[in-house]
Amino acid sequence: MASSLAVDLAIVDRMLPKLDGLSLVQSLRATGRKVPVLILSALGEVDDRITGLRAGGDDYLTKPYHVAELLARVDALARRGESGNAETRTKLKLADLELDRMTRRVTRAGKKIELTAREFQLLEFLMRHSGQVVTRTMLLEGVWDYHFDPQTNVIDVHISRLRQAIDKGFDKPLLHTVRGAGYSLREDE
Amino acid sequence: MLGVLDTSPFRIAIVYSVVFALGAVALLGAVDYAVSRVVDGSTDNLIEAEVQGLREQVLVLSRGDFIELIEQRSQEQDVRGAVYLMVDPQMRPVAGNVPAWPTIDASEGKWINFKVAVPYGDETRVHEIRAQRFPLPGGYRMLVGHDVQERQDVKHLVMRGLIAAVVMTLLLGLGGGFWMGRRILAQAGAISAAATEIVRGDLSRRLPVRAADDEINRLAREINNMLDKIEQLTLGMRTVLDSAAHDLRTPLNRLQSTAEGAMHELQPGTSGRRVLESVSVEVDRMRATLDALLRIALAETGTVAREPVDLSELVESVVDLYGPVAEERGIGFASAVSTGIGVRGSRQLLAQALANLLDNALKFTQPGGRIRVELRAAGTGSEVTVEDDGPGIPVDKRELVLGRRVRLDEARNVPGSGLGLSLVAAVAKLHGARLILDDAQPGLKVTLKFQGES
Numbered sequence: 001m002a003s004s005l006a007v008d009l010a011i012v013d014r015m016l017p018k019l020d021g022l023s024l025v026q027s028l029r030a031t032g033r034k035v036p037v038l039i040l041s042a043l044g045e046v047d048d049r050i051t052g053l054r055a056g057g058d059d060y061l062t063k064p065y066h067v068a069e070l071l072a073r074v075d076a077l078a079r080r081g082e083s084g085n086a087e088t089r090t091k092l093k094l095a096d097l098e099l100d101r102m103t104r105r106v107t108r109a110g111k112k113i114e115l116t117a118r119e120f121q122l123l124e125f126l127m128r129h130s131g132q133v134v135t136r137t138m139l140l141e142g143v144w145d146y147h148f149d150p151q152t153n154v155i156d157v158h159i160s161r162l163r164q165a166i167d168k169g170f171d172k173p174l175l176h177t178v179r180g181a182g183y184s185l186r187e188d189e
Numbered sequence: 190m191l192g193v194l195d196t197s198p199f200r201i202a203i204v205y206s207v208v209f210a211l212g213a214v215a216l217l218g219a220v221d222y223a224v225s226r227v228v229d230g231s232t233d234n235l236i237e238a239e240v241q242g243l244r245e246q247v248l249v250l251s252r253g254d255f256i257e258l259i260e261q262r263s264q265e266q267d268v269r270g271a272v273y274l275m276v277d278p279q280m281r282p283v284a285g286n287v288p289a290w291p292t293i294d295a296s297e298g299k300w301i302n303f304k305v306a307v308p309y310g311d312e313t314r315v316h317e318i319r320a321q322r323f324p325l326p327g328g329y330r331m332l333v334g335h336d337v338q339e340r341q342d343v344k345h346l347v348m349r350g351l352i353a354a355v356v357m358t359l360l361l362g363l364g365g366g367f368w369m370g371r372r373i374l375a376q377a378g379a380i381s382a383a384a385t386e387i388v389r390g391d392l393s394r395r396l397p398v399r400a401a402d403d404e405i406n407r408l409a410r411e412i413n414n415m416l417d418k419i420e421q422l423t424l425g426m427r428t429v430l431d432s433a434a435h436d437l438r439t440p441l442n443r444l445q446s447t448a449e450g451a452m453h454e455l456q457p458g459t460s461g462r463r464v465l466e467s468v469s470v471e472v473d474r475m476r477a478t479l480d481a482l483l484r485i486a487l488a489e490t491g492t493v494a495r496e497p498v499d500l501s502e503l504v505e506s507v508v509d510l511y512g513p514v515a516e517e518r519g520i521g522f523a524s525a526v527s528t529g530i531g532v533r534g535s536r537q538l539l540a541q542a543l544a545n546l547l548d549n550a551l552k553f554t555q556p557g558g559r560i561r562v563e564l565r566a567a568g569t570g571s572e573v574t575v576e577d578d579g580p581g582i583p584v585d586k587r588e589l590v591l592g593r594r595v596r597l598d599e600a601r602n603v604p605g606s607g608l609g610l611s612l613v614a615a616v617a618k619l620h621g622a623r624l625i626l627d628d629a630q631p632g633l634k635v636t637l638k639f640q641g642e643s
Contacts, residue, residue, distance in 0.1 A: 062438070063439060065442065067445075068449075144510055145536075146544070149477070
């Protein structure tokens with residue numbers, strides 16, 4: 001069924017009535033389709049996440065989720081298809097901000113910016129998703145590989161430090177806070 | 190290898206071989222004694238009869254005839270048989286097959302033993318002689334005896350055999366005991382290794398069972414049956430947890446989506462929007478509590494993957510995640526992380542346990558306070574310490590806070606689900622680690638002690 005439709009992105013619940021979401025994803029992958037798949041599930045433990053991703057899912061979101069979280073992830077997955085080479089490009093660029101993954105050098109308007117290793121990773125993640133909304137959970141997963149939400153607002157502090165480093169002293173801020181959702185690295189019109 | 194000496198089969202084998210060796214000594218000693226009595230007795234009887242005969246002959250024969258008689262008997266006998274010697278008053282040999290009168294200080298008529306060198310082919314050998322001496326008329330003296338060397342040889346042979354037998358018994362006993370001990374040790378080792386794996390959460394492991402139907406294998410089989418039962422129950426529990434998760438999360442999700450959807454249609458600041466916002470916050474809180482409870486239950490059923498985890502890297506990353514927050518709040522944050530320390534377990538659960546400890550430390554430390562995180566090798570294992578100078582936990586309540594949903598009165602005004610430390614406790618248990626709460630004077634010092642990899 002899914003294979004006969006023209007689909008840009010699939011959101012698959014793991015527990016569908018009369019059908020296992022995972023086998024749906026597996027059969028989709030068996031036909032060779034590269035459609036991005038986001039798996040939704042009430043099973044949120046590490047093992048479940050691994051089985052979900054092994055079955056062919058590109059991302060995994062545990063219920064209950066905020067609509068903003070779902071939208072951010074769908075956006076990230078959909079864009080991965082069109083600008084897929086962002087994963088592999090060595091140089092990332094946004095406005096006058098440049099990041100070189102090989103030399104680990106970051107410059108803004110030609111001026112070198114000193115970052116810690118973790119700040120570099122954080123910026124790299126944000127630049128790969130530039131223009132999109134990135135949630136705190138996505139940052140914890142993508143940068144720290146933590147699949148849980150700490151009680152303390154740890155991410156906010158890291159973001160504010162990064163903001164100090166890349167935006168301070170420049171006219172146009174690039175790192176924006178998206179209320180109720182997360183952050184976004186983008187050129188503001 | 191030394192452990193073999195402590196096994197019961199080895200000890201039993203030692204006791205048995207000592208008892209057998211003592212038995213062999215006693216038995217052979219008794220045999221030797223009985224044989225000696227019979228053989229010695231008959232030799233002595235022969236000599237006494239000969240002495241009696243010669244005493245009678247000397248009375249009826251002239252000296253010349255008597256000497257001739259002695260010479261004749263001496264030649265009839267090989268020196269290894271009967272022995273004769275007749276000496277004159279000056280102790281010079283007159284007749285017989287012994288070269289010289291033995292200089293033994295014993296009264297005549299008593300048994301004497303002495304050694305004589307006898308020609309034996311090209312060499313001479315020293316033979317032992319048992320004899321009696323008696324006087325002859327005219328100051329002459331007579332010695333009659335028997336070569337007992339052969340008997341001595343047999344005795345020595347028996348003694349050597351005896352010693353060899355005892356040594357062999359002891360060696361065989363020791364060897365057998367060692368072998369059996371090693372067998373038992375190998376099986377016991379395999380069993381305890383399997384048991385350790387099972388305790389650490391691999392419930393599919395079973396104790397190794399050999400074909401033999403001895404008590405250890407029977408015991409192992411019984412325990413395996415028990416483990417089957419436990420695994421079944423745990424799987425059942427896991428299923429219940431999964432469906433509970435699903436059945437609770439799905440409606441929560443609908444609630445969340447509905448609230449958020451409705452929220453976007455209302456202007457920020459209106460009372461309706463505020464109600465929906467607080468609904469959303471509450472749903473979040475429920476989700477966090479549900480997640481924590483499910484994780485604790487999952488950690489307690491011990492059904493989590495056990496992969497190698499670089500603990501040094503993990504502690505560093507948690508330190509790196511929380512350090513800036515502490516600084517921002519004006520809390521001194523120090524860390525000392527030894528490199529190259531690993532454990533087996535779940536990286537996510539360990540990370541969450543550490544994060545919970547740091548969440549707690551941050552929650553209870555005032556600006557100007559300090560937090561210290563340390564990872565170091567300890568013995569064969571390692572330990573992680575998180576220390577703060579907050580209010581700490583009174584000694585009598587330390588056990589209590591590890592239970593579920595305990596929040597001390599002092600913490601009522603601080604947000605949190607009260608599940609943080611119980612998750613840490615469950616994760617510690619799952620990883621075979623000990624969770625120790627200490628007084629940091631002032632403050633709380635939490636230590637997670639991991640055992641070395643076996």
